[in-house]
Amino acid sequence: MTASITIIGLGTGDPDQLTLGIWRRLQGAERLYLRTEDHPMVHMLQDHGIAYTTYDNLYEAKASFPEVYEGIAADLIRLALAEQGEVLYAVPGHPMVAESTVQILREQCPAHGIELTILGGESFLDEAFTRFGFDPIDGFQLLDATSMTTASLQPQMHTIIAQVYDVHTASDVKLSLMEMYPDDYEVVIGHALGVRDQESIVSVPLHELDHAEGFGNLSLIWVPRTEREDVRNRTFNRLHEIVQILRSPEGCPWDREQTHQSIRKNLIEEMYEVLETIDDDDPDAMCEELGDVMLQVMLHSQMEEETGAFTVYDVIQKLNEKLLFRHPHVFGSNQADNSEEALQNWEQMKAEEKRRKGIKPEQQSILSGVPRDLPGLMKAYKIQKKAAKVGFDWEKIEDVYDKIDEELTELKEAVGSGDADHTLEELGDVLFAVVNVARYLKLDPEEALSSTNRKFLRRFEYIEEQLRISGKSFDQTDLLEMDRWWTEAKTRT
The missing domain is CATH 3.40.1010.10 (Tetrapyrrole methylase, N-terminal domain)
Structure with missing residues (x-):
């Protein structure tokens, strides 16, 4: 048998x-x-x-x-x-x-x-469609309460959440839903649907979901579909749709006219605005500015989608694949007990990616891979770090100090010669040598200079404030008075 x-x-x-x-x-x-x-x-x-x-x-x-x-x-x-x-x-x-x-x-x-x-x-779904009164052809998804995440939610579809065994599971569901829906969004709880003398259906605002009683093996939660803008605007698909509309013939004339080249600098500017919010420790502003950076990514992706080259979903796929591939110590069998070992794994997998593309890393310049359009200080820092990895470096920091003195002397001579091109070259050598000091001290020269810029701004604004208090303009003061206020500002910042 x-x-x-x-x-x-x-x-x-x-x-x-x-x-x-x-x-x-x-x-x-x-x-x-x-x-x-x-x-x-x-x-x-x-x-x-x-x-x-x-x-x-x-x-x-x-x-x-x-x-x-x-x-x-x-x-x-x-x-x-x-x-x-x-x-x-x-x-x-x-x-x-x-x-x-x-x-x-x-x-x-x-x-x-x-x-x-x-x-x-x-199936309990048969009863759910009948008791809750919606047609699944309008769009429907079934989720497991024990494993659902916010990423799985699609607010334009009816959502049935099953396996809501107890109030603890209901609480987890509530927290996931509140990432997408407003606290007062109405959801429906169904207990023992279709079972005579046991069935119970109750509507509650989302924030009260886990305050309801009666959760058990036969409990469901229904989240009705919605077109509410405050809900849809929390989805990536809505962002993609908006950018498509902006670039469409019925969209914004300015957005339609833009090209990769015309908005190229916008991406750089938006990134620097994000950095400013980080330096200011301003989470609200950071949230807004990160959105502006995301918009630049969406616009460039949309331009390519219109030509058929790629879409933003291709961008996401490549990024996901890269993150998975370059973290074998997380998603594979490799080990990394500290950040240094993790970085080694990253570099090894990065080199392997190049080999798969037909590029031989060992035949590339040690200095390859540094973006062409990085700011000068940042680029110098990265170039020096790459050169130092193969031993092309100063033996001790005192040698770098001597190099700065040498370059300063040559700069003074160049200034004295009146040769502008030579002076520019020697000034660059001085800055490059100073970057070496930053690298030896394990400090980022770009961050150091940004910090000094902010400090200068605060102190100069103090001088401007004192001028306003005194009822003066810059034409009515002198360097001696401004220097006194500058000294005062140093004690305050």
């Missing part, structure tokens, strides 16, 4: 909805196993003297739901192989809706030579 497992659905719990065929299989079962006894239809089995075995003990014995489901599937396979006959396994609702054990059995039974048969039953 061939080993076989037949899976049947017990429906939502209403005996009137159980098919005659399923009931006959239950009555004639020699070996009946239930995933859980916690289901309304079990009373009907008991009333008719139908024997069964449940796996409720595994819920206590195992540490997680996945372990429970694996354990149930393994035992059913063992039973089918041991007795070489049919094992009847009954689950709540429909076997193919939110039943992990069924999916595990579908994957594993063929390898064991076990014949698997699945017989339907009324």
Whole structure:
């Protein structure tokens, strides 16, 4: 006799909805196993003297739901192989809706030579569509409360969240939903839908979701679809749609006219505005400015989407693939116990990427990879760091101090010669030598200069403030007075 497992659905719990065929299989079962006894239809089995075995003990014995489901599937396979006959396994609702054990059995039974048969039953979704009163063709998604994330939410679709076993799970769901929906957004809780004398449907504002009572194995949450702008505006798809509209013939004339080259500098400017908010430790401003940077990415991506070259989703895919590939110590088998080892992994995988593109890293210049249009100080810093990795470096910082003195002397001579081009060259040499000092001190010269710029601005603004208090203009003061205010400002900043 061939080993076989037949899976049947017990429906939502209403005996009137159980098919005659399923009931006959239950009555004639020699070996009946239930995933859980916690289901309304079990009373009907008991009333008719139908024997069964449940796996409720595994819920206590195992540490997680996945372990429970694996354990149930393994035992059913063992039973089918041991007795070489049919094992009847009954689950709540429909076997193919939110039943992990069924999916595990579908994957594993063929390898064991076990014949698997699945017989339907009324799904909780059938009752949900009826009781909540929406048509799934309008757009519908089913999510598991134990594993859902904000990223899976699509507010323009009706969302049913199942497996809301208890108030703790409901609290986790609430927190995920509140990342997308307003606190007062109305959601609907359904308990035991379709079960006579047990069904309960209640609407609550989202922030009160986990204050409701009655959560259990037969609880669902319905989040109605919406076109509300305050909800849609929290989605990436809405951003993509807006940028498409701006660039369309019916959109903004200015946006339509832009090219990569015309808005090239905007990206740089927006990045510097982000840096300013970081320096000011201003999270609200940072949030806004990061959005402006994102807009530049969206505009450039949209321009290429219009030519068919790539879309913003291609950009996202390449970034995701790069992050996964360059972090083998997180997403692979490599190890990294500290940031230095993590950086080594990153560089190794970066070199491997080049090889896969037909580029031989060992044949490239040590100084390759430094962006052409970086600000001067930043570029000098990166060039020096790359050169230092192969030993082209000063032995001690005192040598760098001497080099600065040497370059200053040459700068003075160049100034004295009146040769502007030579003076410019020597000034660059002085700055390059100063960058070497910053590198030796493990300080970023760009950050150091930015800090000094901010300090100068604060002190100069103090001079301007004192002039206003005195009722003077710059024409009515002198360097001696301004220097005194400058000294005062130094004590305040």
